[in-house]
Amino acid sequence: xxxxxxxxxxxxxxxxxxxxxxxxxxxxxxxxxxxxxxxxxxxxxxxxxxxxxxxxxxxxxxxxxxxxxxxxxxxxxxxxxxxxxxxxxxxxxxxxxxxxxxxxxxxxxxxxxxxxxxxxxxxxxxxxxxxxxxxxxxxxxxxxxxxxxxxxxxxxxxxxxxxxxxxxxxxxxxxxxxxxxxxxxxxxxxxxxxxxxxxxxxxxxxxxxxxxxxxxxxxxxxxxxxxxxxxxxxxxxxxxxxxxxxxxxxx
Amino acid sequence: xxxxxxxxxxxxxxxxxxxxxxxxxxxxxxxxxxxxxxxxxxxxxxxxxxxxxxxxxxxxxxxxxxxxxxxxxxxxxxxxxxxxxxxxxxxxxxxxxxxxxxxxxxxxxxxxxxxxxxxxxxxxxxxxxxxxxxxxxxxxxxxxxxxxxxxxxxxxxxxxxxxxxxxxxxxxxxxxxxxxxxxxxxxxxxxxxxxxxxxxxxxxxxxxxxxxxxxxxxxxxxxxxxxxxxxxxxxxxxxxxxxxxxxxxxxxxxxxxxxxxxxxxxxxxxxxxxxx
Numbered sequence: 001x002x003x004x005x006x007x008x009x010x011x012x013x014x015x016x017x018x019x020x021x022x023x024x025x026x027x028x029x030x031x032x033x034x035x036x037x038x039x040x041x042x043x044x045x046x047x048x049x050x051x052x053x054x055x056x057x058x059x060x061x062x063x064x065x066x067x068x069x070x071x072x073x074x075x076x077x078x079x080x081x082x083x084x085x086x087x088x089x090x091x092x093x094x095x096x097x098x099x100x101x102x103x104x105x106x107x108x109x110x111x112x113x114x115x116x117x118x119x120x121x122x123x124x125x126x127x128x129x130x131x132x133x134x135x136x137x138x139x140x141x142x143x144x145x146x147x148x149x150x151x152x153x154x155x156x157x158x159x160x161x162x163x164x165x166x167x168x169x170x171x172x173x174x175x176x177x178x179x180x181x182x183x184x185x186x187x188x189x190x191x192x193x194x195x196x197x198x199x200x201x202x203x204x205x206x207x208x209x210x211x212x213x214x215x216x217x218x219x220x221x222x223x224x225x226x227x228x229x230x231x232x233x234x235x236x237x238x239x240x241x242x243x244x245x246x247x248x249x250x251x
Numbered sequence: 252x253x254x255x256x257x258x259x260x261x262x263x264x265x266x267x268x269x270x271x272x273x274x275x276x277x278x279x280x281x282x283x284x285x286x287x288x289x290x291x292x293x294x295x296x297x298x299x300x301x302x303x304x305x306x307x308x309x310x311x312x313x314x315x316x317x318x319x320x321x322x323x324x325x326x327x328x329x330x331x332x333x334x335x336x337x338x339x340x341x342x343x344x345x346x347x348x349x350x351x352x353x354x355x356x357x358x359x360x361x362x363x364x365x366x367x368x369x370x371x372x373x374x375x376x377x378x379x380x381x382x383x384x385x386x387x388x389x390x391x392x393x394x395x396x397x398x399x400x401x402x403x404x405x406x407x408x409x410x411x412x413x414x415x416x417x418x419x420x421x422x423x424x425x426x427x428x429x430x431x432x433x434x435x436x437x438x439x440x441x442x443x444x445x446x447x448x449x450x451x452x453x454x455x456x457x458x459x460x461x462x463x464x465x466x467x468x469x470x471x472x473x474x475x476x477x478x479x480x481x482x483x484x485x486x487x488x489x490x491x492x493x494x495x496x497x498x499x500x501x502x503x504x505x506x507x508x509x510x511x512x513x514x515x516x517x518x519x520x521x522x523x524x525x526x527x
Contacts, residue, residue, distance in 0.1 A: 054419055081422050089420040095413040098436060108421035111431065157417075164421065 005030050005198050011064035015057035020046045022222045033199045035213030037206055039251040042219040044202040048170045052087045053080040088161035092173040094153035102141040108164045127163030131155040132189045151182025168198045187212050206246055210234050218242045287502025290495055300467050305493045309500050311469040315477030320452050322388030331399030339407045359397035366394050367461035382464025382476040390462040395448035402444025406437035446515035450508050456481045480504045
């Protein structure tokens with residue numbers, strides 16, 4: 001078994017006296033799409049935010065160990081900036097910045113102080129190709145990004161994250177607001193991306209998890225109910241709750 | 252009285268109130284323009300005052316006014332925008348922010364004559380700057396600071412939180428987010444506040460008369476005294492030196508304020524439109 005890229009051991013999270021995650025242990029390996037599914041309020045997004053160190057809240061209490069790319073991200077000494085360049089994140093609603101498509105793509109590089117035109121151009125192209133958006137926007141990179149359609153905007157957000165060549169891409173319900181065709185395009189892009197990257201996909205769309213993930217986890221009320229190969233989870237789940245959720249009996 | 256009748260009467264009162272307010276404004280502008288504009292010539296604008304303002308133009312007072320505003324803005328903008336950034340981006344809403352906000356609101360409520368006296372005692376006398384552009388600039392900056400803080404704060408708050416989130420997940424520091432995303436997107440709103448405060452500063456007399464002085468010479472250094480247009484008008488009218496030139500000065504003053512207000516209104520509209 002190779003060393004996992006993300007290794008959670010007994011991670012518990014509490015904010016304002018409310019438990020958000022309870023004793024989560026799971027492994028995410030290189031070049032896989034790891035799906036996290038479960039009803040809203042189950043702690044899926046909070047888990048993602050722990051991974052790239054963007055969790056915010058008052059009276060936060062964290063226990064356990066969470067190693068991301070070999071670094072313990074729960075320790076106080078972690079420097080979040082380099083971590084976030086290696087572990088990028090895309091939100092549920094596409095957030096394009098009010099600037100050109102190109103400037104959106106290279107934002108992450110510009111804040112690192114990179115000015116070299118050819119490097120920026122290269123990164124922008126790499127990002128767009130990774131998100132399968134290159135052919136649609138290659139001739140209008142200088143146009144305002146907010147003119148793009150919703151589906152294109154979300155792929156632009158993925159492209160913007162990929163322009164940084166991260167090791168891990170965290171996706172928080174990336175298709176929740178999109179039409180089926182845009183969703184299909186993004187799922188196709190993800191399958192392409194996992195060849196060189198690791199993807200953590202949070203979704204409450206079980207069908208999407210079944211379609212694209214290699215392994216997955218089921219979060220319910222802050223607890224990890226079950227984790228395993230997607231093919232196994234969706235055919236012979238070990239837990240009754242997983243079976244009920246997948247079958248649509250609740251959630 | 253039937254509700255419908257009450258409605259009619261209330262509406263009538265409100266409409267006439269609104270028109271009365273507008274009529275007062277138009278009346279004031281009309282009187283000043285009719286009495287002042289005929290005397291406003293290019294020579295009036297470009298000649299220095301002579302014989303205490305009885306003759307000549309108002310060139311040195313225009314220079315003093317602009318000089319004073321520029322110095323006060325150089326002081327007030329960084330302080331005001333900085334305070335607004337601190338309050339909105341770097342603090343959690345709590346006791347400290349409430350105290351700072353309450354403080355700036357109190358500052359806005361200080362009568363300008365008190366600010367003038369304060370500036371006179373501190374900058375003119377105690378610190379020995381004497382009456383000069385610097386003393387006037389700092390005092391005026393204190394006066395317009397609350398306006399700039401308040402409008403900047405509103406403008407910064409209007410920038411979507413999601414932009415800051417994107418900056419964060421792409422590895423940007425808070426300050427990079429402020430410089431690259433928050434300030435550029437808040438700029439039209441901040442600019443509106445600055446223009447509004449210029450409008451207030453340009454007509455201010457109480458603060459200025461105590462701190463900038465009343466010298467009719469054209470100020471060159473920030474340690475030179477001067478006389479702003481508003482103060483010039485005040486002295487011409489108060490001491491009955493020349494009502495003709497007083498009205499002409501007033502016309503120039505009102506015209507400038509009008510232009511500034513129209514411009515800020517236009518900016519505000521563009522700002523609102525750009526946000527939706």
